[in-house]
Amino acid sequence: MKFLYLWPLFLLLLIPIIILMYLLKQKAVETPVSSLFLWNEMYHNAESNTPWEKLKKNWLLILQIITLIVLILALCSPYFLSAGAGADHAVIVIDNSASMGTLSGEDESRLDKAIEEAVTYVRNLKAGTGISVVSSNEKAVLLYSNGEDKSQAIDKIKEIKVSNLAGNAHAGLEMVRSMQTQWDSVETVCFTDTNVSMEGIEGYVINMYDSVENVSVDYVGHGLNNGELVVLSKVSNNGSEPVTTDVSLYGGDKLLQVKTLTMEAGAGEVLYFDGFTTESDGVRVEVSAQDALKADNVCFDVLSDRNVTKVLFMTEANLYLEKALGLVEGIEITKSTDINGFEDFAKDGYDLYIFDGMIPATLPTEGNMIIMNVDSCSEFSSVEVLNGVMIETVNHTVTEYLEGLSFGVSQAYNYELPVWGESFLTSQNDCVGFIGTRDEQTICVLGFDLHNSDLPLKTEFPVLVYNIINECATNGLIGETVFQAGDTVTVNGKLDEALPEVTFPDGTKKQLSDYRMHFTDTEELGIYYMSQNTEKGENITGFAVNFPVSESTVTDIPIVGESDDGADVVKDSVSGMMNLRNWVIILALLLLGVEWIAYLRR
């Protein structure tokens, strides 16, 4: 038997105090009697008069002292140690992915139970154990690193909240694999509702999964049918019982339509909502069923066309550019080699036209243009052809991050810079590339063939393409409009304007740190707005962040007793250490009971 704490032993000092109190006792009420003759006689027969001899026969006092010792023993938390529990280091991995928010009891989620178990585990660790706490969903976060302070570790465990993110304990266990190499003896306890591999890790998984009833709204989309708005939604019954629920469509805070839906266990239904109008730019579909996981009962959508830039790419063949364009998010490319049929294509209307080595007789009057390797057209013309020259960048928004870029071309056109244009590529001060806005059309001109240059071989090439596309694209700040919690949103703000600002579903606003960045703070569910103040006014784009569908139903659950490393790797609760404190407390209570009976019978 070992003790978790030794500090309660100083309470043993109370024993002499109890004895002293017993000897002094409380002041008794004075009562006159005729004579103490008989009382003295009684005491003379019953016991001796010296205090220590009195103590010898006083069972009550002895019981009190024994009870005190047992209580002190309980405070010392005695325990029996079994294999594993004696490791010098302990790592607690807690899965806080969205599925851990599933209610396991009345008001207790899987994560609450996991935290409770983890706290018990930490409390039961022997003093001096190095404790690490890791939370895990898509990513692992080391919350407490190899500290010996149990209360701090417990505080960190209690701080873990359920995220809306997909994932499981896998990321956390990956972190453990790299951490444990520095220690000789380590035990890892992983609290998760998903099957994870403990291969190469000493420890076990505490299974938090339990079968629950859950209805989820997996998807909300919209479209136009004969000019009328139609919203479709997929609702799934992830439970084991048939369920009937109301499915409500809201536009902003206004209830637009309600449908009642009955689903068999495990079934999914697609619902269509039509015949309504809304002025809101966002809708949400919500189920009313009371289930174990509430976060997935609602799904959002933004009522706007996808902010995809439609690009018409006129080229004979330009793999380099195609590949580079493929890296740019939010563009939809239509490729054509037939410049003569351009007008037919152009009827559909494109946001951006890329003319590579060819140019139509009449330039489109709407949409932006990138014109490559063309000597002249109605808008500009070259003054000479340069052969075998080096081209350098000029400081401009499209050459941001490309300072010092220099590449060689076998042939390039030297253009006469139009009044609306700004040069960004030069060869010895001769303009070979410029960009500008004419009649609300942005036109970018590159005076060389990529195939005749080493630019595609430069690492800066995709950046240059990206910058040019962003400058010429007419799309909003972001490409997509629907994301899962935790997804990365690519922000393409206009340079030289105000920094973009994001408005969260709860109304809080936050200015981004850069014009173009990956915005990752998307854990909150709902409709976000990305905005940027430009010279032309405020550019606002909304996007919806929804609950990750994969978390609504966990199918790959931990199986108790089956694992690669043996039957004990997956358990239902923390063990490994038998804490005797509760038993000792019961013993103390029994002793108190005995003392009480002894007192009554005295």
Added chain:
Amino acid sequence: MEKIFDGEFYSKLHKLRMSISMHLAAGMSGGRKSNAKGNSVEFSDFREYRLGDDFRRVDWNAYGRFDKLFIKLFMEEKEGIFNLFLDTSKSMDYGSAHKGVCALRIMGALSYVVLENTDRLYLHFMEQGGLTDDKSYAGRQAFPKVIERLEKVQFEGAGDLLSSIRHKSFRQRGLSVLISDGYSHDLEEVFRYMKYKNQQVVFIHVLAPEERDPSMEGTLSLVDSETNGKVRVTMSATTLKAYKKTYASFIQKLENMCKKYSITYIPVNSDASLDGIFFQALSQMSKRG
């Protein structure tokens, strides 16, 4: 203290008187007869003349008939000597049914009987190791004086029965009645002394109901009324049980002691009625002869 000799007491004495009269008529014969043969008028027996006998007591009629000298023996009629000893220590000043009052009433009633029987009465009050009122009373006309004296008795101080009794010289045989609560380690010495002094001893042991069956509760500091000594007692069932055991043992010890010295032991509860006490006493005493 309550009034000791009230109307009820005298009415009980009247009843007692009638009872005693009946007792006497039943053959106890009047007056107190001494066992010593003497010169009274009441004939007792004959015996042959021996040298030195008083000629005046020779029965000449018998000589005429039997030709032998016989001496007439007569029952010598003596005044009975009654010594009543009362323990007046503070311990007697106790009890819801006051022990002192009870003792005084018993003493008064005994005095009445003694004086009615034309015997001589000596009252003794054992006070703090001393003895007062070694004064005699005789004749029923002395009874008011006795009552007057008894009414003056105060119960105070610590008692020392042995020292007190040693102040008594006991010049004559007699019947000595000790009325006390018996809280003395020297009681045996007292009895031995009285027996040594040729006394027929009656011990009237007066105890209050609270002493027989205490009903106290809680943790108490019991204070001795005589010595102011203290004993701390937690009144639990076990304590009371132990006390009662000690009490029973105390009574048993006194009974055995009295038997040992041929002493009439009369235990009295102070809450008992006077006539009850008295007839109990009479019957006990008559058993002893």
